Amino acid sequence: MILSEKTVKKIREKASKYPKRKGAILPSLTLAYKQLGYVDNEIYIEISEVINVPQLEIAEAASFYTMFPKKPRGKYLLQVCNNISCALLGADAMVDRLEEKLAIKRGETTDDGLFTLISVECLGSCCTAPMIQINDDFHENLTREKLDKLLESLKNGK
């Protein structure tokens, strides 16, 4: 098993609350992603055994959602909102700057596996634009200085 005992236990707990088994598909994928940072076919099979839903149905659902990548990404996932409210306040320039500083293009991961950069749609932080989500945390009201500092502290492992 790639899924940890803890994850499996959590999946079982959550699944028991749903009136129908398939309801547990998204929560299971979410819990698996939390542990691993990706979910692929092998994981669909494991989930399928835990919640007793055909693997195909899990794979089908997973394919629709952007938050279940099939491959692991960098230690820090940088998601820059590129939708309108953020773009009006310089989000495009912010992505350019990140590309330059990290020497990668959007969609790519740095060689040391530390950073993955992607641009995403509105994250519900429009009044505190521009913003970036790094793993679970939102960083809002960003300026060039704040962004540079943030990157430095991540690079230094803080």
Added chain:
Amino acid sequence: MTFYSPVLTNAKEIAGHDKLHLFEFVEDEKQYQLKRYLKHGGYAAWKTVLGKMKPEEVIEEVKKSGLRGRGGAGFPTGMKWSFVPKDSPKERYLCCNADESEPGTCKDRVLMERDPHVVIEGMAIGAYAIGCHLMFCYIRGEFHHCIERIEKATEEAYSKGHLGKNIYGSGYDLEMIIHTGAGAYMCGEETGLLNSIEGEKGMARIRPPFPAIEGLWECPTIVNNVESLAAVPHIINRGADWYRSMGTEKSAGTKLFSLSGHINRPGNYEVELGFSLQKLIYDSNYGNGISDGKKLKAVIPGGVSTPFLTPDKVDVPLDYESLTEAGSMLGSGGVIVLHEDTCIVWTILKLIKFFRHESCGKCTPCREGTGWLEQIIQKIEDGRGGPDDLEKLDSICGNILGRTICPLGDAAVMPIQSTLKDWRDEWLYHIEHKKCLVKQDFGF
């Protein structure tokens, strides 16, 4: 960190106001805790409802209050609840729509982060009104901190008997599941949301049947926005007449507006419906004017799904009817301000890219049409536009509008159509001169 988001609200100005209420406690750092919530009168409405009111009476009160859905469509909440068949032997479900994915909108997040119990209490009252014993809170997956807050609040509510079995000794059981999304705008659309809970792709369903008749697992289901539900405990506590005394005849109560873009004081503001958009943008207690001392070019009043307003139309009351009259919509309350140095073609390109990406692909006009629109608009933006491109855009828009399974198709084209009408010269300039009419520079 007590507040996850540093977003500005007008809670301080509201303190002691006898009308505004949704934001009354959102600057209180402990409001998210049950103890503080109770001190501020929390769960009193839920107790009243379970102790003294029949489900029909709750529905009647909410109907009388004039509350309308705050998720975008503005459908009367009490009436929606009354569509659930009384005699159906099936289970009933209530889903709180906390997907908050309409670009320009970030209000529900404030309520969930800072006052999560009022959302739970509103859900509980709604659930009781329709005879539901299992309710769902569908939160977008990116909102880790909201999820955490709602999870903790739910645990607390269970542990003190506000949820669970035999609540307050009334014999009523109510369970709650927090279901998190995984990055899809379509899951904010009510039928996409239902599919997503069922473990399917978040695609739209054909209506009828409407969810109130056949929703989750073919059972009667009500989907309501966070803000709509959060208003319900206040309506029960202070009465429908009090609620009606705010806002306008047809748009009762208050509404949260997220003000973003080129504005001096971006933030979330609670105002009575009917409040002046002009005032929201220029008054120093609210937006305090356009940033960098520039002139206004356009306002998108209700999230990116709503038609743009020209500056001469900004002197309009923020209520459902007035905005429709002005050629736009109140939508979700996401007011986006564009200053004079913003290129309309660039702006529309951002929006159509979004809609094309988020189209679920179930119906052809939207799936194919949004792709064609993006291609043509990208071409114009890149300076490769041709003389008949605008007619092509007009025609594609016309062929999408009103011909799709869910409102995303309309939402994608209405803003485009409004700019093709009101800023046609600028579109033409872009095609003829192969560049923007304005000098746009959104530095960072």
